[in-house]
Amino acid sequence: MEKMSRVTTALSGSALTGRTMHCHLDAPANAISVCRDAAQVVVAGRSIFKIYAIEEEQFVEKLNLRVGRKPSLNLSCADVVWHQMDENLLATAATNGVVVTWNLGRPSRNKQDQLFTEHKRTVNKVCFHPTEAHVLLSGSQDGFMKCFDLRRKDSVSTFSGQSESVRDVQFSIRDYFTFASTFENGNVQLWDIRRPDRCERMFTAHNGPVFCCDWHPEDRGWLATGGRDKMVKVWDMTTHRAKEMHCVQTIASVARVKWRPECRHHLATCSMMVDHNIYVWDVRRPFVPAAMFEEHRDVTTGIAWRHPHDPSFLLSGSKDSTLCQHLFRDASQPVERANPEGLCYGLFGDLAFAAKESLVAAESGRKPYAGDRRHTIFFKRKLDPAEPFSGLASSALSVFETEPGSGSMSWFVDTAERYALAGRPLAELCDHNAKVARELGRNQVAQTWTMLRIIYCSPGLVPSANLNHSVGKGSSCGLPLMNSFNLKDMGPGLGSETRLDRSKGDARSDTALLDSSATLITNEDNEETEGSDVPADYLLGDVEGEEDELYPLDSEHVHPEEPEYVLPQEAFPLRHEIVDTPSGPEHLQDKADSPHVSGSEADAASLAPVDSSFSLLSVSHALYDSRLPPDFFSVLVRDMLRFYAEQGDVQMAVSVLIVLGERVRKDIDEQTQEHWYTSYIDLLQRFCLWNVSNEVVKLSTSRAVSCLNQASTTLHVNCSHCKRPMSSRGWVCDRCHRCASMCAVCHHVVKGLFVWCQGCSHGGHLQHIMKWLEGSSHCPAGCGHLCEYS
């Protein structure tokens, strides 16, 4: 302590000055080390070993220690260290396994002092004892660490790490007898210098080699380690078990790590490969470096703080043959370029939003969210006076919760399940979908469907007079024809629409701004609705008299037979479909196969009935009707779809797209369509609506989308006897040469669809089992199990 204060005063007497500068070396550097007086730096490499004086404006070469005509391998340095007590003493580690000490006080040109040739392999690291003048430690590739007393010719003690190679050794600054060593296999060991027989403590710090470590200059027992796994970890060694306190994830393997003087939480790192920059991290903020030095053009191999009590000067040597002095104030600060806002959805639609405090504070009525602890990391609790660099931003985290219920997406699921997308004439589809929407209280959507019907369908079914009548008269006129459902639900229906709209924007409902926008939308709805909502219903009733009777029922309860309409595709033979659609790989390889061709092919099976019946209608309409042709509206319809998609109701956009088919497809560019399709399918799958999503995929004309259900169509089967996978054919096992799946009804091999009971695991051909279970409730295999087919 006494010594340190002396040094500190020495520094304050003559404060360091300098600027960011660099000088060219003749060869790549492997390591650098600074003299105690902070005025000289030694650079060592395979073919360089020089001392430079650090002057105000430049580096000046002071001494070349590489003397002799034919330099030996002893001079090819892997590491160099300058004694922190004795200005004349240096040590180098050579790649051939020799440890050399140098005495600058020698009068001759050759300053080489002693040579230790005890290591068999490359010596990776040398380290002087921080206070003892004669103690030197080395760690080598051969897995041994040796402690030398410079007054003797041989090593005093040898420590065996029991591992392939030692990467770093560092004396503890605080504990006189302790040193840490890091290993190729990811371990860190703590040794007592007096006990060479076994290590005091060992733990695995990294996955893969630990390249470096550094003791904290002030906090006793803090050790930073850096490894090939791109991590820097800070360990607290004072506790019984080494505890990981901080972890910084860098972008490349960490070659060196050095604590920054006078800044308790800062450390500098450089990497071994690929990344040439030097970073200074605040370990409490492990995602963004506090500062970054970008001067080097090749990997940085050595870093050193110029003075143990000055945090602003960093020296570095690099493979690009330059020696640099970096000034902290010249560093680039990635924090300033980082985006200070963060936004994330929770599982249940909650929204968390973090932003700079200044931004958020302006708005009133918002309390910082206190539910989550982790946010505190962003808060700067109090300014640390020791931090000259305030890299910590303060930000506020707000979490918006959705009201229970309002976030419910049941409307989405219901709509998806009940919509009819194909298999019937357009008019019917539109009517049906409008009805579904209205029943779910989504009047605007219902209105849209009705209007689509009016636009695209033959006026023969909807007399123009009738139309005019309904539009003109409005609600009063429609009243007698309307069902009770409409009357009653008018008000609340709109209200719920508002709520739904809000839930579409999910958790944003709390913000005043969005609230207002939501009401805006609702207002629009109202205006739009007032004119035509009621008559639309009236129209429906008029056209399809039979269904009209069902309405009162519908309003309260989903019609039990309804779902059968929804998936008309089920009626198609499955096989047929598979054969019809072009296979995925063909799409990818055969470029000549244009999307149109494949699209129409894909359509052939599913859309044919719609198309034929529909073209009849529309053609007749276009030919004989004097009203505006549907094409006139296509721009409008397109905008409408865009509107829905932007509102987040991609369901509507896709449904209309499918129902209208060719009529609108050409107006919307392929990419947008594809985007809509994929979003909708993604949504459907999140709600486990596999059938619907599959139907949508099938009905889509976009090439990329229709490929979706041709991917991963393989079904892997295991043999029921030997439990081995059946590789070649699905029904005969190669190993036990038996047929694996027999039909319990006809006792033949099942080669196609196989259905089995989950209770007794008997089964057989789908058709056979279905037929059997119509007549009998027991298992056809005779096991007595009461099978159910659903």
Added chain:
Amino acid sequence: MNRGGSNPAAAANYLLCTNCRKVLRKDKRIRVSQPLTRGPSAFIPEKEVVQANTVDERTNFLVEEYSTSGRLDNITQVMSLHTQYLESFLRSQFYMLRMDGPLPLPYRHYIAVMAAARHQCAYLINMHVDEFLKTGGIAEWLNGLEYVPQRLRNLNEINKLLAHRPWLITKEHIQKLVKTGEHNWSLPELVHAVVLLAHYHALASFVFGSGINPERDPEISNGFRLISVNNFCVCDLANDNSIENASLTGSNFGIVDSLSELEALMERMKRLQEDRDDEGTTQEEMTTRFEKEKKESLFVVSGDTFHSFPRSDFEDDVVLTADVSRYVEDPGFGYEDFARRGEEHLPTFRAQDYTWENHGFSLVNRLYSDIGHLLDEKFRMVYTLTYNTMATHEDVDTTTLRRALFNYVHCMFGIRYDDYDYGEVNQLLERSLKVYIKTVACYPERTTKRMYDSYWRQFKHSEKVHVNLLLMEARMQAELLYALRAITRHLT
């Protein structure tokens, strides 16, 4: 397969050693009978391998999990003498062939074919031609390199250099491949390809080095399989080892009792381990020792009495069977001794400046995730694998011997370790072994059973397979180091 030798043309399908070829030229009527090969290896008696196999559940498990073909092929059978290693080998191979990676599956197998073709390794070519077709490769590509996309063809240059003279790879080669253009490679793709190339060059060394036999039940020829499957000259397979060997050693080393040979080797190892620092060796001498070793490796091949042919005879060898040549461009390009080029003295690769652990790993793992860990494990496994036995002796520390083998291979590719005394190589590796190492590592297609038999006659076959594994991995690492260094230089 049309075996039986009734048709003289069938004999031409075999690569014949030059000796036999000379004889054949003299007497055209000589009919060479087809050897009856049994077991997975032509060098190792079947029972040696099979015995080990039947016991081993572990191997079967590994094969099931990691084999691409789903069966126990001959390579695996021979390697299963070292199950520990086999696991890391199969895992890394499976990963580069089947798991997530930047290259499509057929590409990977085609690259394997290209790599194997550089050493005319019909075994690997056949294997991967099959796999190539199985994974949906376009059959037309198998007609030869003219039929493959330009992009794949561009790999030829780097394939050729890697296989024979990896030290010539420069960042310009890499730049040429990744330069933006129609046929460019992305870096991850390139790294994947390089890993595959290095793996299959090295594996070809293993196949020839341990005399792997063709698979016994080749599937019905699909027209692209090569007919010639065995590259070992019949004279090797037919001869009676004991007699031949005696004459071989007699001519080369004088009559040394092989037992005392082994004892002497162990004695030398012990001495090296114990008192290493007989401080007479100056640094200059260390340097010269490496140079000496490098130069000496030049003459190593001519030491083989049966294969001491003038250079011109090698040119004959270079003429490939047409089947293989369709995958090869510039077939005349072969290994050339690193030390030979007097005028343009290429700098030695300093191992400490670019190590696998520090640099190679980081780069590979960055561009082709996870393969680094698998390769790392494999290299470490092969480097540390030991049973502490030598022939009949137990409890022997074989570290020095293993290191000598590893470093000798690297030495032939011009990689030098500062902390290694290359004098050790001379003390530990006898001449016949050096011949074998050099052949296996540099031109494996010339390996003969005689070479295999002539070294370390006291040692077990499993130990010789161990040697082969070391050679294979050392070679792979050397190739990778050169290629990755070039990529790193390209990046900086």
